[in-house]
Amino acid sequence: MAEQTKYTEDNIKSLDWKEHIRMRPGMYIGKLGDGSSADDGIYILLKEVLDNSIDEFVMGAGKTIEISIQNNRVIVRDYGRGIPLGKVVDVVSKMNTGGKYDTKAFKKSVGLNGVGTKAVNALSNYFRVESTRDGKSVAAEFEMGNLVNEEKLDETSRRKGTKVTFTPDEVIFKKYKFRMEYIERMIKNYVYLNPGLTIMLNGEKFYSEEGLKDLLGDGINEEDRLFPIIHLRGDDIEVALTYSKSQYSEEYHSFVNGQHTTQGGTHLTAFKEAIVKTVREFFGKNYEPSDIRKSISSAISIKVMEPVFESQTKTKLGSTDMGGDKPTVRTFILDFVKRNLDNYLHKNTETAAKLQRKILQAERERKDLSGIRKLARERAKKASLHNKKLRDCRIHLGDVKKEAYLDTTLFITEGDSASGSITKSRNVNTQAVFSLKGKPLNSFGLSKKIVYENEEFNLLQAALNIEDSLEDLRYNNIVIATDADVDGMHIRLLIITFFLQFFPELIRNGHLYILQTPLFRVRNKKETIYCYSEEERRNAIKKLTGKPEITRFKGLGEISPDEFKHFIGDDIRLDPVMLDKEKTIEELLTFYMGKNTPDRQEFIIDNLRLEVDLVEEIEDEINKS
Template sequence: MTEHTQYTEDNIRSLDWKEHIRMRPGMYIGKLGDGSSQDDGIYILLKEVLDNSIDEFVMGAGKTIEISIQGNKVIVRDYGRGIPLGKVVDVVSKMNTGGKYDSRAFKKSVGLNGVGTKAVNALSTHFRVESTRDGKSASADFEQGELKAQDFLDETSRRKGTKVSFVPDESIFKNYKYRHEYVVKMLKNYVYLNPGLTIVFNGEKYYSENGLKDLLEETINDSDKIYPIVHLRGNDIEIALTHHKTQYSEEYHSFVNGQNTTQGGTHLAAFREAVVKTIREFYGKNYDASDVRKSIVSAISIKVMEPVFESQTKTKLGSTDMGGGLPTVRTYVNDFVKTQLDNFLHKNPQTAEALQRKILQAERERKELSGIRKLAKERAKKASLHNKKLRDCRVHLGDLKHNRRLETTLFITEGDSASGSITKSRDVNTQAVFSLRGKPLNSYGMSKKIVYENEEFNLLQAALNIEESMADLRYNNIVIATDADVDGMHIRLLLITFFLQFFPELIKEGHLYILQTPLFRVRNKKKTIYCYSEEERKNAIEELKPKPEITRFKGLGEISPDEFQYFIGEDIRLDPVMLDKDKSIEDLLSFYMGKNTQDRQEFIINNLKVELDIVEK
């Protein structure tokens, strides 16, 4: 008879607050990551501290927030009311302690209900909080959530407010670094949502006067707008919208109580519906919803009492009510858009005409595409039954309840050997592989028709599930994994062209990456080090001397599946593909992929970096 394990009181252990956070960090801050993605944990840590300072500004206390990131150390200083001095330790280290539980003080706050700074504290090797109010000051120092020192000053000349500094724990966030672009994007969103607030980051000032209008001005180049931005504000709602000349898809920036709800939710669904309804009624035509919304670039922000989100990191609003005796979110958004947008179109006939021309153009294009779309869908249906190009994973971005959804990754590879290596060494739960056959088509200047006519593009679009909208995207990270040689670079450029031409928001929203692969392997009998640069190679040789074995990798196909697991596992290195806001997508594409060979040749000659093969003597 098999012996059963005893189940007694000894089996049940209660974790203290910091142990629980350190053991299950994903529950509190989403995925960990190394900073190459904008939703990596190190940015959530900054955001959680910052949200408390923003709440102070919203309450009318303190108009400036100062942030400094030097290496791995983050400092956030506000000039709000300061944490009550007797509670400085409790607020950052005791669960269920915080001002947010008292709805009177924080009617429409954004912070994590008092969990935020505690999570930051538990996940930092060093965490310090200082609070100053009424000419007195209190501070506390922690290491991995453990209180190490406290101080209380009866008299100080410091200005009131709170200062928090922390260093994320390297044993949890491996090989991480803060990327300036991602921090700036987050801070800009904060100032757009809080006109009048100044954020100073490493000496640079960020400020907005016109809220979401400024956000769209930043997002869309003047030459790409079909009509000037429509900007409408109400008590608890603000919207801004225009249509893009060449972009095919819909683009939305949505916020609730200052929180960027990247997955949308009830407010965004209501907004998309309200825009269509209002426009149909204004023109007295039953336009197809997809024609009205095609190429829209817009932003919506609402304030809700005690919002309910569908995940701990608050990326999707689940609330159906506005709270405080107001109607449902859907009714509130619908009524606002119906009244305000309708009034605006009546007062601005030029905008109304430009918008109608855009809708009619979208209708023509859709009708031209409908036949070929039908054919392509049938082809894709057959292909998906035996889609040899896609080796899928089990978890997808849309699985909102799954704690690994943000890790979901699609690798786009070239050739059988590379895709074979990745397929054999990938994590089947979160990593999928799509293999290309040779070089993809140069899609520059082509219409959407080509996406359906070209089998490879059609299958890639189907794999990503983005034909109708970005809301159904199946993978959080799309990683181009090609060789670092001339052919690999060309394939990379052709794929980026495809995404820029037809799905630019994939890039704008930070989903597209290039996989970094090691150039060298340096090893001796005891240790192997993979090196991504000449400097790393020199350091490895120094570490493993006297005579390590050095291998130079030429392509992904050369790397064995056993080794591949080290480059696509927790030590994966990704380079995000980012857009320069000063260049329109059209300008970028025509420069790199158009017929201006002379300009491009000069650019390449002036910017050429020669990487020589290093031969070991």
């Protein structure tokens, strides 16, 4: 019989605030990551600091926020009231200390539990806070949450406000890199939700006058809108919506108290219900909800007293009440949309007619597809019983009560050897593998019918659970894992085309990535270094000295499962697939997948890397060594 471990007073430990945050960062900022994903921890740190500055603007103090990000050092400066000088150190280093417990001061604040800036402090190797008010200034500097310096100025000419400087700790966030595309998107959302606010990012100005109308206007160009954007505003609520002429799927942006609720919640559920209810009653027809909402592009923002979120990262609203003397979230949104959208449609008969034609078109398409959808679902159901294409994982994106849900990943691979290596080395809790059989079909210009007719596309759609919307998406990260050769690149392009054509919001919402895999292995008897570029290979040779053994990986199938676990674990390198903000999806697809135009030929020639010479040079070196 195994000896029982003794459980005594010695087993009970009390960690101080910073030790607990550093030991369990996921409880405070969600996942860690290296900056390749929009919800990685380094962006949450920035958001936590920014939220405090935004709250100052909301309270009427300070119309400009300045952000500087250089060499991983972040500076956020606002011109609000400034932290009370006697509490500067406490506010950033004592848990459950803050100015937002008193609802008189911050009625509809995002950060209510006094954790945000403490987490930033504890998870930064350098953190400085400086507050100026009443002609006086106090500053404090910390390293990993430990106070190392404090400054007090009785007289200063600095403008009032708060300035926070921090550098995320590389011990916690390994090999991280800020991607400005994600930060720009975050800042745009802040200005859309706070018309009149100016945010300067490294000298570039972000500003919005028309709020959510500007958000949709920036996301869907005028030619692709079925009708002008409907923009409705009320006390504690703002709504914008239109329909896309070319997009199949539904698209929603939802916010609570300025927080982007990427996973929706009670407010988004009520908003979708309200649109269906209002449209049905306006036309006096019991249209199917999916027909009413097909191709919708919309946004909703509400303000709630003391909101309840389902996690510290506040991505899903759990509140059922608006707070104060207001009704439930559902009733509040249903009443607002019913009254205002109904009025708008009565006043704008041309828009109402276009909407009805769109619904009838969606109804016809659904009925045309009904037979093939039924067959496709039956095929997918049979395939799932003995599906060799999908090796699923245990945790999925909807499992919000499990801490690892944000790490859920589906690898899309080509061929048996590559998928076999990933399958054997993956984390079975959070990583799933979908194996392609050869090159997928080029879906450019095809209708959604092909998604059901093509078994591979249908099974991929079923694995992701995105047939009707992204709401039930099963994996946070969808990673294309193909060889870095011509065939592998072509497969990547075909998969990206599939998602752009039928599920563009997957890409817009930052779910699609390319897996980086090493090109070389450089090793001696003591150490092995995996290199992702020629520069890394040369550095590795210098580091290992002598004549290290150099191996060039020609495909994923050549990498053993024991080695593969290094490339899809903590040190995984992902390149996010992002849309060019200057081009529409139709323009992108036409350029890359349409007929071979002179423009594309010129692009290929200009961007072609002459790798043959490089490969020959490397192989010569390998043979000599």
